[in-house]
Amino acid sequence: MIELIVAERCTDCGACIEVCPANVLDPGTDGLPVLARVEDCQTCFMCELYCRADAIYVAPDCDRRVSVSREDVLASGRLGQYRRHSGWDEWAEHFPNEQWLMETVFRRAGEAAAQSRAERPEGLGGKK
Template identity: 65%
Template sequence: MIELIVAERCAGCNACVEICPTNVLEPSLAGPPVIARQEDCQTCFMCELYCRGDAIYVAPDCENPTPVDKDEILASGLLGEFRRNHGWDEWAGQYPNEHWRMESVFLRARDMAIAEAAARREQQK
């Protein structure tokens, strides 16, 4: 489950907001995106993959929030580890596994989830 966005590392590109298939994040005018719906996080790690600043930490527990200490996460080397280990972007020459390059699939899934949520809201009126 997404636990942390490190403001000092965040470039404010909102790639994580755009790619999240369950709409967990909200863009912010002043600072990094906001974790608005943490309970909806499905622990797909897409936000980590698309964060070029390595500013996002997603804990492996997909059921419950995990208390984390920002300083410990920064010191641990975990930020960006998922991207590196999957050969993402600048790591492609060193880490050949690129099976996570499923951008269009996840974007379609996100669009479908948004449409379904809108339909549910409309039915509840």
């Protein structure tokens, strides 16, 4: 789920607003994008992919918001990591664009979540 826009990195290009399929972002009064409807985020990473300034951080958890601090995200090097590892734009010659592999990743994640639910004790959302 989208968690953070680092204002000092944002160039106000509007690409994140344009590509978001869930209409999560709005232009703010100062021109910078605003997280307007975070609960609608599909965790598709499109905003992060199209942000050439690496000003957006999308956490991989698509079911709930994850508390992140601006300082931690900046220090961790996670800003732009998805773009790099996807071989997007300027990273095309350094990393292969393997987006087609995401089907496998999503299938494995779904199987892991189903397994986790099945292993929960009764009363905690597991099988009865």
